[in-house]
Amino acid sequence: MLGSFAVLRKQSLLGDAISHAALPGIAIAFLLTGAKDSNTLLLGALVSGLLGTFWIRGIIKKTHLKSDTALGLILSLFFGFGMLLLTFIQKQPNANQAGLDKYLFGQAATLLESDVWMMAIVTGICLFVLLLFWKEFKILLFDADYTKTLGFNTKIIDILITSFIVLAIVLGLQTVGVVLMSAMLLAPAAAARQWTNSLSIMVFLAALFGAFSGVFGTAISASQNNLSTGPVIVIVASVFVLFSFVFSPSRGLLFKQIRFIKNRRDLQLHKTLAFMYNIVESHENISHPHAIKILNNFQGYTKGTLQKLVSKNYVVLQGNMWSLTEDGFKTAANLYSQQTDNNE
Amino acid sequence: MSNAQIEIQLIASLVAIACAIPGTFLVLRKMAMISDAISHSILPGIVLGFFITHDLNSPLLIFLAALTGILTVVLVEYIQKTGLVKEDTAIGLVFPALFSIGVIMIAKNANDVHLDVDAVLLGELAFAPFDRLLISGVDVGPKSLWIIGSILVITVGLLFAFFKELKVSTFDAGLAASLGFSPAVIHYGLMTVSSVTTVGAFDAVGAILVVALMIAPAATAYLLTNELKRMLIYAICFGVCSAISGYWLAHWLDASISGSITTMLGLLFLAVYLFAPNKGVIAVMYREKQQRTEVSLLTFLLHLKNHTEERERHVNHLNEHINWQKVRSKTVLELALKNNMIQLEKNIVSLTEKGEDFTSQAIDYIITNEDAQIEDMKDDFFLFRG
Structure with missing residues (x-):
């Protein structure tokens, strides 16, 4: 859902960067608390994700490095640092450490009921804020300068959107893991984009596609052994995208041909x-x-x-x-x- | 230092050099994220190669992986060309899909063999020296040293052979095309080199470190210089420095080598990012502040020139009138005094001859609005900058 904004803002790879950047946060949160409480870990991930995002912003703004360089840089550096911390933790005499790396690849099956509730609540908040600031988000998306002249504080709206993207990513990490999170963010939105030109319909469709690929992916992975959920969900989402690329009536390749x-x-x-x-x-x-x-x-x-x-x-x-x-x-x-x- | 330690550092340094060269061009060509995509999407190639040969070290593996890397680039470009989505979205769609295919292939078929996603992604440099290459029974050194060494030789050879072409096509693709170099050939050549390097380096240092080693030294070097050759040299130096210091950090912390090399790269970048003489954050902020004060000074002098009555030129009045904070007006006043542009008599400010001169030139500048002029003018008039 929030992916729509990322796609339209040409920040698609931000999701990838954030999901990698969240890793040191998880590790540090674990080092500080010594417990594997998922909420504190997520908080750590959130903080380091936000830190990464704003550093990327800073690099793009203050130096002449381009956005792709900044993204790749932050992504790999944060992730490497996270790996350092993780391996460091593994050497610590602490029985709790096992399972931290499940955040790398994600295990939808290991989700607890409380995690699910947490996700539902956060999704609800996202939805609420989205509806509340719908007009502002929309106008910032398509014409940032105009928004400024209208007297909106673009910086705050910008930070708000970014924070929610980060939040969504961090939550999703548990399900599909670091590597595949960006696909979860992008694929539904990219698929939805092909069917419509209207933002509200696109957001709605993206949510729908996302939900469907989640359900189908889980169903497929449950029906076979040895299939981890995350990759299957991503594949299903990719199929959706492919289908949309080819068959969408106005933009699709088939009809274009x-x-x-x-x-x-x-x-x-x-x-x-x-x-x-x-x-x-x-x-x-x-x-x-x-x-x-x-x-x-x-x-x-x-x-x-x-x-x-x-x-x-x-x-x-x-x-x-x-x-x-x-x-x-x-x-x-x-x-x-x-x-x-x-x-x- | 034991033999193995030297070998590890040697491998790390070679990987760093081999990555820094294509990395520099990727950064300059604004395709840094492609390296990330390649490093992920080579997974299905590796898995496929493994199924065919059942040997993790066979050259076929590298070949297939490089092929998947190029396939990624082609796919990304194809999707982008359809105009349905932007380039970054295309990248973000292609590589997770390929990566997922790789993961599923491993999960379905290779559960009982030694082919771990973690190993592919993260790599383990510490074990590299144990995997020796034996030529007719004689131990000639670790295998990965030979692999990465030969890749490096090829890369350097290509770099020297096609330096001019690469340079032209990187900075002016149109000119390159009109001179008769095919941009596509150079583009795909670079992509091939990147893929091969990624693949060659990945089992020594892991996919993530490859990305870090490609982008971070190049980006750091780019902050320090604008010249291509110097940038390449700097990037190589940074890569090697962080490889070696990273190894010792890992040794000291007893943690993953690739992780600590990346951390060193990060620290290096952070330092340069903050302190680089021309493009660092601190330098930029300092320059911005300087410019702000100088603009204030100009406003102040213009105000003085426009008002002859004493009431308008009283020091306290300026505070209220131009609406500045006390501190700011004080700095501006001091700067103007230091540069002999104003004189104070009983708290009444008036322009000196030099100040008059400067102000009228400044007005000229504002009317004509030519950017280069103002800096020269400041150099002419200022004894002290803001």
Whole structure:
């Protein structure tokens, strides 16, 4: 759901960066408290995720490094630091340490009921805030400068959105793990984007796709042995995206290709008609028959186009001869004038 | 220092150099995230190679993994070309999908073999020296040393051979194309080198460290210099330094080597990020402050020039009139005094001749609005900067 905003803000990889950056937070929280209470760990993840995000912002703003460099940098550095801490923890004499690395890959099956409640509550809060600040979010998304002139504090709204993205990511970590979180954030939104141009529908669709891939993914992984949930969910989500890319009515590849072919056919048809018109023009009688042969040299001509012209009643065929009808002559004349109009 | 320790440091340094070279170009070409994507998506290639050969060290593994790396790049570009989503979204979609396929393949088929996701992702440098390469019974050193060494030789060779082409196509793709270098060939060449390096390095140091070693030294070097050759050299130095110091940090903490190398890289970057002479945060902030004071000074002098009546030029009045805080007006006043632009008589401020001169030039500047001029002018007039 929040992924929609990330996708539209061209910050898609932020999710990836944040999910990696959350790792040292988890490790530090564990080091400080020594307990494996999921709430404190999540708090740590949240803090370090936010820290990473704002450092990325700082790098982009204050230096000439580009956003992709900043993202990759923070991602790998934080993650490496997290690994250092994790291996450091493993050497500590503490029985609790096992299972910290489940945050790396995520285990939906190990979720406790309390975790689920926690997620539900946070999702509810997200939804509430989203609805509350809907107008502000939307306007910031599409025209940041305009928002500023309207007197909104863009910085606060920006921080609010970012914080919620981070929160969502951190929560999701438990389910699908660090590596796959970015896909969970992106895939539903990218799929939803193909079906609509309206933000509200897109958010709704993204939530729907996300939920469906979650349900299907879990179902598939439960039906087979040895299938971890996270990857399956991601694969399902990717299939959704692929499906959307190909089949969405207005932006999809399939329909684009169909439109493309149709346009080309139309163009060929027009070319043939215009060619015929040029021939016919030199005769007084427009329905004077001509041999089909003379069309053979012409590129746009095929039997198919001729058939189509006949079916459109522009041309009459008589054995090896064709002649333009009244209707066809008029259309061709109009076609010609239209083209010159366009050229001017 | 034992033999193994030297070997580990040697491997780490070689990996650092091998990564720094393509990394520099990736950073300059704004494709840093591609390296992250490649490092994840080579997993299915490795798994597939493992199924075919049942040997973790076979060259086929590296070949297949490099192939998946290139496949990732091609897929990302294809998705991007359809115009349905932006490039970063395309990256974010492709690599988790490929990675998931890899994880599922492992889970389904290779449960009982030694092929661990953790091992692929994180790598373990400490064991690298134990995996020796034997040529006709003679121990010639650790295997990963040879793998990464040969990759490095190839990379360096390619770098010297195509330095000019790479340089031109990185900074001006249009010019490169018009000069007759195919940008696509160079692009895919670079991608291939990156993939191969990633793959070669991953089983020594792990995927994440590869990304860190590619991006971090290059980014750090980019903060210090604008020249390509120097940037390459700096990046290599940073890489090697953090590799060696990282090893000792890990030794001291008894923790993962790749993690501590990354941490050293992070510390190095943080230091440069803060203290770099021209582009560091502190330098930028200092410059911003300087400029702010100087702009205030200009406003102040203009105000003086416009008002001849004493009431307007009283020190206290300025506080209220231009609406500055006490401290700020004091700094501005002092700066102006130090530069001999004003003189004070019984708390009445007036412009000196030099101040007059400066102000009228400043007005000229404001009217014509040519950027370069003001800095020269400041150099001419200021004895002390803000």
